[in-house]
Each structure stands twice: as structure tokens, then as C-alpha cells.
Amino acid sequence: MREVTLQEILDARDRRAEAQRRLLKQLARPLISFTMNIPGPVKDSPMIRRAFDEGLRMLDDALGEAGIACASRQITHADTGNEFLCAVKASAAAVKEICMRIEDGSPMGRLFDMDVIGLDGQKLARKEERRCLVCGALGRGCASRRLHSLEELNAAVTRLLREGLLAVDADSVDAMVTHTLLEEVATTPKPGLVDRNNNGAHRDMTLFSFQTSALLPHRRENGGASRAGGLCPHAPAGDGSGAEDA
Numbered sequence: 001m002r003e004v005t006l007q008e009i010l011d012a013r014d015r016r017a018e019a020q021r022r023l024l025k026q027l028a029r030p031l032i033s034f035t036m037n038i039p040g041p042v043k044d045s046p047m048i049r050r051a052f053d054e055g056l057r058m059l060d061d062a063l064g065e066a067g068i069a070c071a072s073r074q075i076t077h078a079d080t081g082n083e084f085l086c087a088v089k090a091s092a093a094a095v096k097e098i099c100m101r102i103e104d105g106s107p108m109g110r111l112f113d114m115d116v117i118g119l120d121g122q123k124l125a126r127k128e129e130r131r132c133l134v135c136g137a138l139g140r141g142c143a144s145r146r147l148h149s150l151e152e153l154n155a156a157v158t159r160l161l162r163e164g165l166l167a168v169d170a171d172s173v174d175a176m177v178t179h180t181l182l183e184e185v186a187t188t189p190k191p192g193l194v195d196r197n198n199n200g201a202h203r204d205m206t207l208f209s210f211q212t213s214a215l216l217p218h219r220r221e222n223g224g225a226s227r228a229g230g231l232c233p234h235a236p237a238g239d240g241s242g243a244e245d246a
Ligand SMILES: [Zn+2]
Pocket: 132, 133, 134, 135, 136, 137, 142, 147, 148
């Protein structure tokens, strides 16, 4: 985490524009230029890097789902910020739709700048302007009039990073919990417990009810488990001790 100078930021911008021009000339394909929208002199940190990686994963997933391949891809990590540049085998308009969907549809999306550059070298414009990081006002009015202090901007960025990464972590914990519960259900034999062969000592639980339970959302909210009885379907709903009560 290092503070960069304005000159370094301007130099990085020039390098980026030059790389875009070169790639356009070489491949004659629309480009995606993905950078992070981070105000102030610190453009990279472990949290910013994670958010960038997450944005890249979302972009790759969305392009994959749309059947869009990259003709070239290049990732740069620098003190002046993280950058992803790729040439896509698709129309600029189609790719712009995908990028805007990610920018507008994810908790950290406001921090993503996923520009699409057409064959004429121009950035495709958005139909609707983006909102201010701090107050949510439409357009660049706040930025051009410098309505918010750097402290306010940094606080807004930190909040978006925390909320966004927490949601990402919760999703991956959710996936791990589901996997673990399904493994537990399938483990056979488990004398006295529900397994693939029988319901053990239980009259009110079956393999099917366990599977249904495992597939319920189990994300913890406000510090408490969203499902009574903790994470183990064998645990009674009362004390959450996990002890078999049959
Ligand atoms: Zn504002």
C-alpha cells in the first residue's frame, strides 16, 4: 500500500491508452478495460486486490455464460491500480450490456470501471450515468464540484469493499456448509442416525428431509445462525448442542 503521485497516475493512464490503441490496431476487436474506481492516492491494497479479482471472476463468468471468448487478455497489478485489458470476440454493444450489468448489479459494482472500447477507439457511453459513491446522486456533479472530502470518499470505498467481500465470503461459506452437510447425510453407516440405509432411531427425519435441510440457505445474519439448531441437521432445534436426542 503506497501513495502514488498524480504524475504516476497520469503516466499509468497514458500507458493504458497506448496499450489499448496497440491492441485495437493488432486485433481489430472491441476491448474491455477493467480498472478499479478508487479515489485518492492509494490505488491498491489487499482488499482492493481481492475486489478486483472478484470483479474479474464475475466478468469471466458472465462472458463465459454469454459464449463470448477473449482474443487476448492481460492483467496488470501496480501501485497505480489493477488493470485488466482484453479483446473480445463479440460486438461492443453486447459486451457493454454485460459490463453494466456487473457494475450496477453487484455490491462492489460501483467500484468497478468496466469500460468497453469500440473499433473506433471510443468508449461506449452508458445509457444512465453512474451514481456518486458517497451520496448516490446521479452523474459526476459531486466529483466535478468536489462536494465530498477524501475522507468521505475513502469511508464510502471501505464500506463498499467490506460489504462486498463479506457477501463473497458468505457465499463461499454457504457453499462449503452445503457440501459438508450433504457429505454428512451420505455417510453410511451411522448407527442410530439417518444414513443411506435407514432412519436410525429417528421417526421424524429421513435422508430426503436431511437433503432438503442441507440445501436451505444457512447464511449467518446479525451474528446468529439463520436456522435453529446450528449447522448440523442432527442437532435438536432447542439447545443447539448437537447431541442426538432420540
Ligand atoms: Zn455526492
